[in-house]
Amino acid sequence: MARRKAEPEEQKPRRRPRADRRPVRWLLRWTRRAVVFCLVMIATLILIYSKVNPPTTLTMLEERRQRGSVQHFWVSMDDIAPVMARSVVAAEDANFCRHWGFDVKAIKMAMADGAVRGASTLSQQVTKNVFLWQGRSWIRKVLEAGLTPLVELVWSKRRIVEVYLNVAEMGPGIFGVGAAAKAYFNTTPDRLTARQAAQLAAVLPDPKRRDPANPTQWLKKRAARIADGAATIAADGRAACFED
Numbered sequence: 102m103a104r105r106k107a108e109p110e111e112q113k114p115r116r117r118p119r120a121d122r123r124p125v126r127w128l129l130r131w132t133r134r135a136v137v138f139c140l141v142m143i144a145t146l147i148l149i150y151s152k153v154n155p156p157t158t159l160t161m162l163e164e165r166r167q168r169g170s171v172q173h174f175w176v177s178m179d180d181i182a183p184v185m186a187r188s189v190v191a192a193e194d195a196n197f198c199r200h201w202g203f204d205v206k207a208i209k210m211a212m213a214d215g216a217v218r219g220a221s222t223l224s225q226q227v228t229k230n231v232f233l234w235q236g237r238s239w240i241r242k243v244l245e246a247g248l249t250p251l252v253e254l255v256w257s258k259r260r261i262v263e264v265y266l267n268v269a270e271m272g273p274g275i276f277g278v279g280a281a282a283k284a285y286f287n288t289t290p291d292r293l294t295a296r297q298a299a300q301l302a303a304v305l306p307d308p309k310r311r312d313p314a315n316p317t318q319w320l321k322k323r324a325a326r327i328a329d330g331a332a333t334i335a336a337d338g339r340a341a342c343f344e345d
Contacts, residue, residue, distance in 0.1 A: 143232050143248060150231065151256050155268065159234045164274050172280035178263040181290040184331060185278055186262050187340050188295075188302035189269075191330030194223040197262075198342035202253040203246075223265050225249050230268045258342035266290075270308050271301060285314040299328040 154175050164171050178186070190197045196204050202224040210220075228249045233241050252261065271281035278290045278301065286297050293301070300313035303324040311320055334340045 173276040176279035185298040187331035192302040299324040
C-alpha cells in the first residue's frame with residue numbers, strides 16, 4: 102500500500118528578530134532607571150536640606166546666566182523679624198499652619214473661579230523653587246504634587262518658611278529677604294518694620310514688575326491688607342507653627 106505523501110506544514114509568519122526590539126527595550130529600561138535615580142536624588146536632597154541650606158536654585162542659576170550675577174545671601178530664621186515671616190504667610194498662604202501641604206479649600210475656590218493663582222501653598226512654592234523649575238508644565242505640576250507631602254513630612258513648618266524667605270525672588274535678580282532688605286531699605290532682615298515687611302511680601306508673586314521701595318497706590322493698598330493679615334494670624338494662632 103502506497104504511503105500518503107506528507108502534506109507540507111503550514112508556514113508560520115516569521116517573527117521579527119529579537120535584536121530589532123533591543124534598542125527600544127534598552128531605552129525604556131534606562132529611562133526608568135534615570136527617573137528612579139532622579140527621584141531618589143531629590144528625596145535625598147529633601148532630607149539633607151532639612152538641616153543644610155540650599156546653596157542655589159535653578160531659578161537663581163538662570164538669572165545669573167542672564168544677568169551675570171544675582172543678589173543673594175542666607176539669613177537664619179532667628180535673624181529675620183517675625184513680622185516678615187507672618188507677612189509672607191499672610192500674603193501667600195494664610196492657612197499654612199492648618200494644612201499638610203495643599204490647601205484644599207483654596208484649590209476648590211480657585212477652580213470655581215477658573216484660576217490657579219492663589220491655590221499654591223508655601224510648601225508647594227518651596228518645593229518648586231528648590232527642587233524643580235519655573236513654568237506651568239503638567240510634568241512639573243505632577244512632580245510638585247508628589248514631592249510636596251514629602252517636604253511637609255521631613256521639614257518642620259518653621260524650616261519651610263525659613264527656606265522660602267531665603268530663596269523667593271523679591272526683585273529682578275534679588276533673592277531672599279536678606280538681599281531684598283538691603284537692596285530696597287538698606288537694612289537687615291531683623292530690623293524690618295511691619296510696613297517694610299508687608300511691602301516686601303506685597304511684591305509676590307510678581308517681583309520683577311513691583312518695587313517695594315517705590316510702591317504704586319495699588320501696591321500700598323495690597324501691603325496694608327497684608328499688614329492687617331499678618332496681625333490677624335498672629336492674634337488667632339495661625340502663626341504658631343513657625344514661631345515656636
